[in-house]
Amino acid sequence: MDRAAQSRILVVDDNLSSLKQIGAQLGEHYDVSLAKSGALAFQICMQEKPDLILLDIEMPGMDGFETLKRLRLNHYLGSIPVIFLTGNHDTETEVRGLQSGARDFITKPVEKSILLHRIELHLRFSSYQAQLESTVAKMSDSVALAFAELIECRDENTGEHVARTSRYVGMIGRRLIDMGLFAEELTPTDLQLMVRAAPFHDIGKIAVSDRILLKPDRLDDEEFTLMKQHTTIGEEILTNMLARTPNQQYLHYARMIAASHHERFDGKGYPRGLAGDEIPLCGRIMAVADVYDALVDDRVYRKGMSHIEACRIIMDGKNKNFDGRVVDAFDGIHKELAAVAKKSLPGGRKIQEENKDD
Numbered sequence: 459m460d461r462a463a464q465s466r467i468l469v470v471d472d473n474l475s476s477l478k479q480i481g482a483q484l485g486e487h488y489d490v491s492l493a494k495s496g497a498l499a500f501q502i503c504m505q506e507k508p509d510l511i512l513l514d515i516e517m518p519g520m521d522g523f524e525t526l527k528r529l530r531l532n533h534y535l536g537s538i539p540v541i542f543l544t545g546n547h548d549t550e551t552e553v554r555g556l557q558s559g560a561r562d563f564i565t566k567p568v569e570k571s572i573l574l575h576r577i578e579l580h581l582r583f584s585s586y587q588a589q590l591e592s593t594v595a596k597m598s599d600s601v602a603l604a605f606a607e608l609i610e611c612r613d614e615n616t617g618e619h620v621a622r623t624s625r626y627v628g629m630i631g632r633r634l635i636d637m638g639l640f641a642e643e644l645t646p647t648d649l650q651l652m653v654r655a656a657p658f659h660d661i662g663k664i665a666v667s668d669r670i671l672l673k674p675d676r677l678d679d680e681e682f683t684l685m686k687q688h689t690t691i692g693e694e695i696l697t698n699m700l701a702r703t704p705n706q707q708y709l710h711y712a713r714m715i716a717a718s719h720h721e722r723f724d725g726k727g728y729p730r731g732l733a734g735d736e737i738p739l740c741g742r743i744m745a746v747a748d749v750y751d752a753l754v755d756d757r758v759y760r761k762g763m764s765h766i767e768a769c770r771i772i773m774d775g776k777n778k779n780f781d782g783r784v785v786d787a788f789d790g791i792h793k794e795l796a797a798v799a800k801k802s803l804p805g806g807r808k809i810q811e812e813n814k815d816d
Contacts, residue, residue: 465489465581466506470499470525471514471543476566480512480543483570484577496525503535510581512564515544515551523558530559533707534645539580543568595654618802619751620657625798626747627740628653633787634743640783643739648711652740655712659719659744662692689729692716711740719744724778734781742781746772746788749779754799762803765796 467488471477477492484490491508493499497520499511511529515522522542529535541562542555552563561580564573631649634640663671666688670681677685696713703709718732718741725733753768763771769792776785788795 465510466491466508467510467512467577468493468499468502468508469512470494470496470517470522471512472517473514476514476543476568480568480573483568483573487574488577496520496522496528499525500528500535503529503538507535508538509584510577511538511540512543512577513540513560514566515542515546515555523554526558526560533651534647539584541576541580619755620659622798622802623659623744623747623751624653624656626750626795627656627743629791629794629798630743630747630784630787633791634784637783637787637790639787640739651708651711652715652743654708655710655715655740656744656747658692658696658709658712659715659748660688660692661695661712661716662688662690664695665691686720686728689717689720714738715740715744717741719748721745722779723781727779737781742784746780746784749775750788750795751799755803765792765799 465488467484468491469477469480469484470493471480472494474494477494481490481492491502491506493502496513496517499513502508503511513522513525517525520528522544526540529538529540539561540559541564542560543564543566544551544555545566547565555563562576564576628649631644631652634644635646635649666685670677670685673681693713693716696709696716700706700709700713715738717729718738721727721730721732721737721741723734723737723742725731750768750772753763753771754765756762769789772780772785772788776782
């Protein structure tokens with residue numbers, strides 16, 4: 459049972475003797491954590507996400523139903539399978555438990571062989587479900603990325619722009635997590651959804667004319683006003699997509715990114731003039747990733763800048779154009795970002811050489 463030995467099980471029960479008994483029964487087979495309250499269980503889950511939770515229903519304060527409700531409302535923890543433990547055998551309790559999202563019921567006192575069999579059954583089911591969801595997500599992402607690349611190619615960008623900026627978002631986001639910032643809104647699951655959403659940041663350009671997208675000179679005021687509409691058009695497109703496929707959570711982030719990645723931290727951006735933390739975090743991260751790639755890449759109206767020049771512009775925009783905390787994360791990994799740029803940009807060799815001197 460090598461796979462089972464690596465599985466993490468959280469047991470939650472306010473009865474200490476029952477808690478210790480179940481912990482001892484499972485300890486030979488799984489990595490077991492114990493919690494004597496729902497509140498403590500939630501804290502443990504946020505620190506180290508378990509593979510399965512055994513949750514007592516009858517607990518003082520936050521009972522099993524309320525604990526499960528809090529778990530299901532959390533993007534990071536919502537998919538953890540939960541088995542209710544209960545000494546209550548009535549049908550009403552069982553129906554309520556299943557309706558609230560519990561996978562199964564085990565009555566107390568617990569019989570060891572039944573407990574192990576049920577746990578293994580649900581761990582296997584969750585594993586198969588995760589593999590299926592991963593396969594579907596990869597297929598969906600491939601189609602989405604191809605569509606986003608086609609849109610980017612309209613203004614003479616290569617499709618690599620969306621791939622690079624998605625990678626930048628992931629790298630900056632991981633750096634922010636390592637820095638201990640935005641813990642409530644930037645879990646590993648949130649970041650994964652942001653990375654999947656990033657390719658859609660300019661989807662609204664599909665409604666912008668080629669005359670504007672391909673203009674080799676600076677846009678006049680009227681043209682710039684039309685160009686800025688790609689943010690709200692993208693938001694509307696993605697809102698409609700989300701309405702049709704509400705289970706695709708990454709589209710929620712895609713909509714926010716499309717609408718907010720041109721906002722400025724000082725409130726002087728567009729389309730809504732949001733400032734500071736009013737701007738969604740995903741939009742603040744995307745803003746840095748998008749501007750960096752735009753600066754080092756060749757555009758129809760100019761040649762790409764060097765990595766050092768691009769970094770200087772981003773650092774100068776700290777707490778003005780960009781969230782200073784996101785800029786600090788960018789600064790901590792800028793050499794890694796340059797390495798990504800080197801692989802797909804025509805001027806990549808120059809980028810890397812200047813990066814070595816930095």
